[in-house]
Amino acid sequence: MVKKLVILLVLIANQNGYSQNILNDIKQYLSSTVTIFLDDNTKSGSGFIIDNGKIVTNLHVIEGNKNGYVIINGTDIKHKIEGYFDYDNRNDLTILSVPSLKGLPLILADELPKNGDKVFAFENPVISTKVFLEGKIEYSSSTLVSGIIKTSIPLKFGNSGGALVNTKGQVLGIIFGATLTSDEELDAGYAIDVSFLKNLLNNKNEIEKKLNIINDTYYYLNQFRLNYNAKNYSVAMSDINKSIELNPQLFMLYYNRANLKLKLNDLQGCIVDCNKSIEFVPNFAYAYYIRGIVKMKLKNNSAAKADLNKAIEIDKNFASAYNMRGIVEGNLKDFTRAIEDFDTAIKIEPKNSLFFLSRGGFKYFCTNKKEGCQDFQIAKELGHKDAQIFLDKFCK
Secondary structure (H helix, E strand, O other), X not given: OOEEEEEOOEOOOOOOOOOHHHHHHHHOOHHHEEEEEEOOOOEEEEEEEEEOOEEEEEHHHHOOOOOEEEEEOOOOOEEEOOEEEEEEOOOOEEEEEXXXXXXXXXXXXXXXXXXXXXXXXXXXOOOOOOOEEEEEEEEEOOOOOOOEEEEOOOOOEEOOOOEEEOOOOOEEEEEEEEEEEOOOOEEEEEEEEHHHHHHHHHOOOOOOEOOOOOOOHHHHHHHHHHHHHOOOHHHXXXXXXXXXXXXXXXXXXXXXXXXXXXXXXXXXXXXXXXXXXXXXXXXXXXXXXXHHHHHHHOOOHHHHHHHHHHHHHHOOOOXXXXXXXXXXXXXXXXXXXXXXXXXXXXXXXXXXXXXXXHHHHHHHHHHOHHHHHHHHHHHHHOOOOOHHHHHHHHOO
């Protein structure tokens, strides 16, 4: 199951059962968050107040637009965006100038998040009546070079630029993307660690600039996503190449191109782009995962296992990496460890039909045909489109 990283312009998630006191505490910070409208209201993103007249959001939210306004969530007053104070191309951050906006700023957290910590993200009112989304930290590399935080909140297009906050309402990161499986299913949400925003603020660049300063990096990235999903792969390659040419420091671009090269069976090219992504973000688990898949395809199973080991070391709940490592271990004739990894993947994601199909195939051909057919049946019940083919061919 290949995964790709996407940037977001709206986020949705289910609410969990945290204490009412915590939920009420988080709600009080709603007035420090904003919805950003651009292009005659055809697109919206999120942001939050960092000071009077200053809004933090993702660079890809504004995409070089000249016109736009923000509304403090819970109100209906429009505040015109006049420009920006500074931006960070590599980390997808910008500080917008909104002179008429006054409000209580969110506090930036000093304490590093830990795995399992409760976290919240404020909802975009354009697409949901919910106030906020809830989840947990799955891993944080904020103490390392990469500065990426992974959460359990499944995200959809829409709330890029919003704040990821702890139970005290302090900003841990700025939401920027999510991973999708090859079936375009939601997997996890990501935020850039707040330390990068602190670095940007420390530049103390108080000279307001025109808003249309961004190259067309994110325009081409959006075009890439559209053409990729439409299977117009040659056009998608042109789009992502243009995006990288305009912003060669943005790691997610190389990762997206690596996924496309894998789709086109350009295996060596895929490895080159995975390497580049890892160069920028050394603890980016998905780059190791994709590179591991490629090395397996090149029949270098030992090297593939090393990359998958690294992905799992970074993210202990990376179910697809366990599943893929199980396949690699099967290739290496390490049947005991293969079953252990398939079992772990299923334990983490018990409704993932692909994992049952993978384990079923392994059991059928290597250990126990009856149990293999049982897994094929479960995969079918969970909705895998190919499970019936296996049942018809092997389990009559």
